[in-house]
Amino acid sequence: MNKFIYLTGLNHRTAEVDIRERYALTNVEDMELGIMSECPVREVMVLSTCNRVELLCVSEHSPESDVDVLGCMRAYWAERCGGQPEELAEHTYNYEGISAVRHLFMVGASLDSLVMGEPQILGQLKDAYRRAVDNNTARVIINRLLHKSFSVAKRVRTETAVASSAVSISFAAVELARKIFGSFQGKTAMLVGAGEMAELAATHLLRNGVERLIIANRTLSRAKALSATLGGEPIPIENLMDRLPEADIVISSTGSPTAVIRAKEMQKVLKRRKHRSMFFIDIAVPRDIDPDVNALDNVYLYDIDDLKEVVEENMAQRQDEAVKARALVDNETSAFEHWLQTLDLQPTIVDLLGKAEDVARKELSKTLRRIGDVDESTREALECLVLSVSHKVLHEPVCYLKRRTREEGVADTVIDTARRFFNLDNDCIPPEAHAERRSRDSCECREDEFGLSNDLNDH
Known part of the structure; x- marks a missing residue:
């Protein structure tokens, strides 16, 4: 996969209030568009609150390459605020790859907040995502990442008591x-x-x-x-x-x-x-x-x-519950890492054929129970038949995926849509996680975007 996630930011732990004020961002929309224009990134979202500023991006350049993606974002950030990149770098934290994913899940679940369990940060994160969607700077990976962060936050609230007691x-x-x-x-x-x-x-x-x-x-x-x-x-x-x-x-x-x-x-x-x-x-x-x-x-x-x-008693209770919450975040982070790996086409084809074969074998088993005992050669012939049908039914979809993923700039979108369409990840994103407005690259696919309206002619 040639997509890499980066996150840089500062918060109440890394910067005093005067530094946070100096590097606070007001016009977030222009900031996102500016990063897209000035830095080597394909997606970007900016979160700016009174206690934190975070820049999340997706780039084609790996951390091992000669391109300093994080450095470019910090330089642009410092320039927008009239500051110095060196000063800003002293107060920022930086995450790459799956570490950035885990950090965002922790933020959304309010496990990284000044007051652990407070609900405001999730609303602020949703607002930041909606702005990025409206700006068309949030696409396949940030879409999926933010939807999943909302889902993780909901699980933390419902499956742990990390936010159930007053701590102010x-x-x-x-x-x-x-x-x-x-x-x-x-x-x-x-x-x-x-x-x-x-x-x-x-x-x-x-x-x-x-x-x-x-x-x-x-x-x-x-x-x-x-x-x-x-x-x-x-x-x-x-x-x-x-x-x-x-x-x-x-x-x-x-x-x-x-x-x-x-x-x-x-x-x-x-x-x-x-x-x-x-x-x-x-x-x-x-x-x-x-x-x-x-x-x-x-x-x-x-x-x-x-x-x-x-407050002290409740804070101690929250700390105990936070252990459970962090374990939940770790599990969800691993699941997201698996999804990132499936954005290559071959794992998706394997998963697609494997799911079809599983369905075929289950239906065959039901049929054999209804018709009674058959000899081994008949059973093998029926199994060969149902597997052959499942493969032939998927032949055109697989060919379509191969054609579309060779087109520049659409591979991730097409693969992600295919995995959702066939529910290959067994993952259901809650309806409330979706933004009220979606860009053309949102996870809700449209015919003109993926060429489905021309599907019958695309042979």
């Missing part, structure tokens, strides 16, 4: 609240103060179905600005105790040096609520909520240390 302070708070209330339907949340973590926790709550949000802050203009973003109701903090009985969930993160919610005041609040449960998340340091509040009936109070313990 804000999300841990939401998960604890869910355990108490079960459902957030009809619930009201209140922010006391407008700190970053409290805002993030409120965002999680709203996404999970909290119906109302009240924002109390010393600076009312800040409460109004945050309300405009989150869709809440701003109130001055002086009205806190009057409005507190409306809240089922309270997230507090003020800069007050003393408690703003005390146990004595809470007794009045609970009486007005008819002792319905309340959940408090105190993210402030020093604490906003008197610890004695937790001793009241139907009140659940968690501070920042409680949440950190939950």
